[in-house]
């Protein structure tokens with residue numbers, strides 16, 4: 001599936017506000033004094049722009065994505081020591097692991113499978129900071145009686161194949177904790193919900209249009225007409241609506257480094 005530059009640009013300020021800043025700071029500390037960061041599913045470079053001010057000068061990025069257009073944009077955001085890698089993250093052996101001190105990702109884990117997480121847990125030897133995974137929770141104010149059914153349909157759609165097999169979708173945060181803890185990692189978790197008011201009207205409009213489209217394609221209730229009508233109502237009311245979209249941030253730390261984590 002493809003992600004548009006416009007959508008990623010629109011969501012970046014909300015993502016930045018939503019991140020758990022304590023976890024972000026701990027991730028930066030774990031990257032070390034001479035960091036080499038590998039960002040999986042880098043998109044246009046949102047994680048680079050967000051972490052860069054907190055990183056020591058000279059930090060180097062290995063940017064990984066399977067979309068050449070997005071990867072090009074991300075490279076523009078990173079310093080000239082950084083490299084882009086047009087690689088499918090399913091090919092874990094093909095990732096540029098050498099020298100990496102921190103793996104990062106944002107808005108990625110909901111697209112992956114449990115099998116991918118297990119395989120990653122078998123090869124990961126450095127910390128992994130995975131931010132902004134959707135957790136299945138969506139609330140609007142004012143409420144609409146169709147919200148619950150649309151949310152459930154959207155969540156079913158999120159579990160479909162997004163390129164790597166049946167996606168974890170809204171279960172990604174809990175499943176990632178389960179897989180990595182079982183493999184002996186320490187996993188720190190912080191909530192990172194989008195809290196969108198009128199200042200995010202354009203993002204809200206794009207978001208609810210996308211949710212309505214996905215919900216209309218998911219099998220079961222509500223039917224296509226109802227899902228689309230919900231979307232039209234929500235788009236029209238976005239400037240007067242507040243919504244909360246649940247996400248989680250995770251910092252996954254190998255056993256060998258766990259003692260360095262201050263609780």
Ligand SMILES: C[S@@+](CC[C@H](N)C(=O)[O-])C[C@H]1O[C@@H](n2cnc3c(N)ncnc32)[C@H](O)[C@@H]1O
Nearest residue numbers: 008041042043046065066067087088089106107
């Ligand atoms: C939701 S976007 C997030 C982009 C960016 N991390 C951000 O927060 O704005 C997911 C990204 O993962 C990339 N992606 C999805 N599946 C991939 C795969 N199998 N291999 C490499 N990249 C993938 C997409 O191209 C997209 O850039």
